[in-house]
Structures are given as structure tokens and as C-alpha cells.
Amino acid sequence: MYLETPPRLIETAIFSAMPDTFRRKGVRTDWADANRPGVPTDSFIEGPAFDKDGNLYIVDIPFGRIFRIAPDGEWSLVIEYEGWSNGLKIAADGRILIADYMHGIMELDAGAGRVKPVLTARNSESFRGCNDLHLASNGDIFFTDQGQTGLHDPSGRVYRLSSSGRLDCLIDAGISPNGLVLDPTETVLFVAMTRDNAVWRLPFMKDGSVSKVGRFCSLFGTSGPDGMTMDAKGRLFVGHASLGHVFVFAPNGELIARVKSCAGPNCTNVAIGGANRDRLYITESSTGSVLVADISEL
Numbered sequence: 001m002y003l004e005t006p007p008r009l010i011e012t013a014i015f016s017a018m019p020d021t022f023r024r025k026g027v028r029t030d031w032a033d034a035n036r037p038g039v040p041t042d043s044f045i046e047g048p049a050f051d052k053d054g055n056l057y058i059v060d061i062p063f064g065r066i067f068r069i070a071p072d073g074e075w076s077l078v079i080e081y082e083g084w085s086n087g088l089k090i091a092a093d094g095r096i097l098i099a100d101y102m103h104g105i106m107e108l109d110a111g112a113g114r115v116k117p118v119l120t121a122r123n124s125e126s127f128r129g130c131n132d133l134h135l136a137s138n139g140d141i142f143f144t145d146q147g148q149t150g151l152h153d154p155s156g157r158v159y160r161l162s163s164s165g166r167l168d169c170l171i172d173a174g175i176s177p178n179g180l181v182l183d184p185t186e187t188v189l190f191v192a193m194t195r196d197n198a199v200w201r202l203p204f205m206k207d208g209s210v211s212k213v214g215r216f217c218s219l220f221g222t223s224g225p226d227g228m229t230m231d232a233k234g235r236l237f238v239g240h241a242s243l244g245h246v247f248v249f250a251p252n253g254e255l256i257a258r259v260k261s262c263a264g265p266n267c268t269n270v271a272i273g274g275a276n277r278d279r280l281y282i283t284e285s286s287t288g289s290v291l292v293a294d295i296s297e298l
Contacts, residue, residue: 001217001254001255002254002255002256003254005256007247007248007255007256007257007258008256008257008258008298009257009258009260010257010258010259010260010293010294010295010298011259011260011262011293012259012260012261012262012263012282012291012292012293013262013291013292013293014262014263014289014290014291014292015069015073015281015289015290015291015292016069016073016074016075016289016290017287017288017289017290018043018045018060018067018075018288018289019075022043022060022065022067022075022077023042023043023288024042024043024062024063025040025042026040026042027042027063029041029062029063031044031061031062031084031101032044032062034148041062042288043060043062043063043285043288044060044061044062044285044288045058045059045060045061045067045268045283045285045288045290046058046059046061046086046087046088046226046227046268046269046283046285047059047085047086047087047088047089047098047099047132047227047269047283048088048227048269048270048271048281048282048283048290049088049089049090049096049271050090050271050273051090051094052094054071054273055068055069055070055071056068056069056271056273056281056290057069057078057088057090057096057110058088058283058290059085059086059087059088059098060085061084061085061086061101062084063080064080064081064082064083064084064085065077065079065080065085066078066079066080066085066088066098066108068110069290078108078110078113079108079110079113079114079115081114081115082102083100083101083102083103083106083115084100084101084102085098085099085100085101085106086098086099086100086101086130086131086132087099087130087131087132087133087143087179087227087269088108089133089134089135091135091139095107096108096109096110097118097133097135097141098115098133099130099131099132099133099143099144100115100130101129101130101131102129103117103120104117104118104119104120104121104126104127104130105117105118105119105120105130105133105141105143105161106118118141118161119161119167122159122167122169127145127147128145128146128147128148128149128156128157129145129146129147129148130143130144130145130146131143131144131145131146131177131178131179132144132178132179132180132227132269133180134180134181134182134189136182136186137186138163139162139163140160140161140162140163141160141161142158142159142160142161142170142180142182142189143158143159143161143180144156144157144158144159144174144177144178144179144180144191145157145158145159145177146174146176146177146178146194149174149175149176149177149195150175150176150195151175151195151196154173154174154175155172155173155174156171156173156174156175156176156177156193157169157171157172157174157177158170158171158174158177158180158189158191158202160208168208168209170189170202170209170210171191171200171202171210171213174191174193174200175193175194175195175196175198176193176194176195176196176224177191177192177193177194178191178192178193178194178224178225178226178227179191179192179225179226179227179228179238179239179269180192180228181228181229181230181236182230183230183234183251184230184232184233184234187203187204188201188202188203188204189201189202189204189210190202190216190228190230190236192224192225192226192227192228192238193224193225194223194224194225194226194241195224196215196224197218197219197220197221197224197225198215198216198217198218198219198224198225199215199216199217199219199225199228199236199238199249200213200214200215200216201213201214201215201216216236216249216253217238217247217249217253217255219238219240219243219247220243221240221241221242221243222242223240223241223242223243223266224240224241224242225238225239225240225241225247226238226239226240226241226267226268226269227239227268227269227270227283228270229270229271229272231272231277231295232277233251234250234251235248235249235250235251235256235298236248236249236251237259237270237272237280238270239267239268239269239270239282239283240267241266241267241268241285242265242266243265243267244260244261244264244265244266244267245258245259245260245261245267246258246259246267246270246280246282246293247259248295248298256298257295257298259280259282259293259295261282261284261291262291263284263286263287263289263291264284264285264286264287264289265286266284266285266286267282267283267284267291268283268284268285269282269283270282270283272295276296278294278295278296279292279293279294279295280292280293280295
């Protein structure tokens with residue numbers, strides 16, 4: 001995973017943890033029964049994204065909740081609805097989009113406290129379970145349809161919904177496609193394939209299709225890579241859902257740093273924030289905590 005220099009270790013601290021008043025202790029959900037059988041799950045947070053005022057939005061999948069965390073760490077409930085909000089991104093114009101495992105791609109009106117559908121099916125067929133999304137600068141929405149796919153059923157899909165409304169399936173043989181992000185030039189899409197324990201690299205052709213798809217990096221563990229982000233230098237930050245780390249890869253695929261959780265092992269998603277965009281925020285889902293790390297010297 002590295003050539004000569006071992007990866008740098010970066011420590012984390014707890015930015016904010018879900019208050020007890022919001023935790024649903026002792027409550028069973030269908031999502032938790034299917035995805036975390038036998039594990040008490042009072043919350044499972046993911047999807048960190050910052051708005052223009054520095055508030056951090058996150059989702060709580062099993063209970064269909066979306067929270068807003070203020071810069072001082074205070075939590076407030078934006079909405080609770082009948083759904084499993086999984087990924088969340090905020091566009092430059094403030095539009096909030098959700099990858100909902102139950103419904104598809106949704107849009108949140110935070111002021112009114114309601115969601116509305118953007119895309120719920122393809123050719124009248126429901127999605128298997130949308131997981132995460134990424135917004136291109138031209139308004140295109142890239143999203144993953146993961147469902148329960150894996151090595152036993154490599155049929156996960158990666159889609160692009162163009163700003164004109166056209167829907168293209170870029171991959172239909174994914175091994176649990178999860179987090180995804182474009183490189184700074186927006187000519188390559190990176191997709192975390194959780195149950196392949198790898199990140200795939202999808203280069204775009206001139207017609208917008210993908211070709212010569214390959215594994216950018218491989219990992220290990222009982223789960224795999226989950227949410228991802230990329231900085232302006234093209235360094236890929238990969239949250240790992242069972243190893244308690246975010247792994248940082250150089251553009252050539254070399255592991256250059258590991259950001260270690262100070263809480264639990266489920267580092268499910270990441271977002272870069274801070275006034276100088278030099279702080280990495282991590283959702284640690286097993287403890288319901290948001291971690292922060294200083295990446296200014298990376």
C-alpha cells in the first residue's frame with residue numbers, strides 16, 4: 001500500500017456526539033435487523049455535509065432522521081420521516097440532496113422540514129437501495145444503488161443523473177457500491193466497493209461512458225471502504241467501516257496517511273471543512289460521534 005515512506009498517523013478528537021435525548025435505545029428497526037443483526041443500534045449516523053454557514057448536516061439511517069450540528073457542536077433535528085436517508089450532499093446553491101435506501105434520490109427543504117422525490121425508479125423499476133451520491137460542478141448527480149449486493153451477487157449499480165434529466169447506468173456489476181467522488185478534473189469517478197474491500201477507478205470516455213475500470217486500491221477487514229471525499233490536490237480520503245480509520249491515498253494510489261478513530265471502529269463517512277478546509281470530519285457510527293482531525297500539514 002506504500003512504496004518507501006510508511007503512512008503518517010493522524011489522531012482525532014470528538015467534535016460532537018449525539019445527545020442522549022436523540023438516541024433511540026432499545027428500539028428495533030427493519031434496517032438494523034437486516035444490516036446490524038444482534039447489535040443494539042440506537043442510531044447510525046452518516047452523510048456529513050456542510051452548508052454555507054458552517055453547519056454540519058448528517059443522517060441517521062435506521063430512524064429516517066436528518067440532523068444539523070452547529071459550529072459549536074449543538075444538535076438540532078431537521079426532519080424525521082418514513083425513509084432511510086443514507087447519503088447527503090449540499091450543492092453550491094444550497095440544495096440538499098439525499099440518497100435514501102428506501103425511496104431513491106430525494107431533496108430536503110430544511111426550512112419547511114419536508115422531503116420530496118427527485119428520482120425513485122428507473123424504467124418503472126425501483127432501485128435496490130441507494131447508498132450515497134456526489135454532485136458534479138455542472139449539476140449532474142452521481143449515485144450508487146447498493147442494496148444487499150456483494151461478492152455473491154455482483155450486480156450493484158452506479159448511475160449518473162444529468163442536469164437535463166437523462167439517467168445513465170455507468171456500472172451494473174458493482175460489488176456493493178457505496179461512497180463515490182469525482183477527481184478535481186471531473187474526468188475520473190472513484191467508487192468504494194465495500195464488500196470487495198476496494199476502491200474502483202472509473203475513467204470517463206469522451207461520450208461520457210466509462211471504460212478500463214480498475215481497482216485503485218485494496219483494503220482488508222470484516223467490512224470495507226464506505227464514504228469518501230477528495231481534496232483539491234487529488235488525495236482520496238476513504239472511511240473504513242470496520243478498521244477504525246480513514247485512509248488517505250495519493251493520486252498514484254499510494255497510502256500516505258491514516259487517520260485513527262478515537263472512538264469506535266465504524267468510520268463510515270467523511271467531509272472536509274474548516275475555514276481553511278484543513279479539518280477532516282468523520283462519522284463514527286457505532287458510537288454516534290462526529291470526529292475531527294487536523295489535516296493542515298498533510
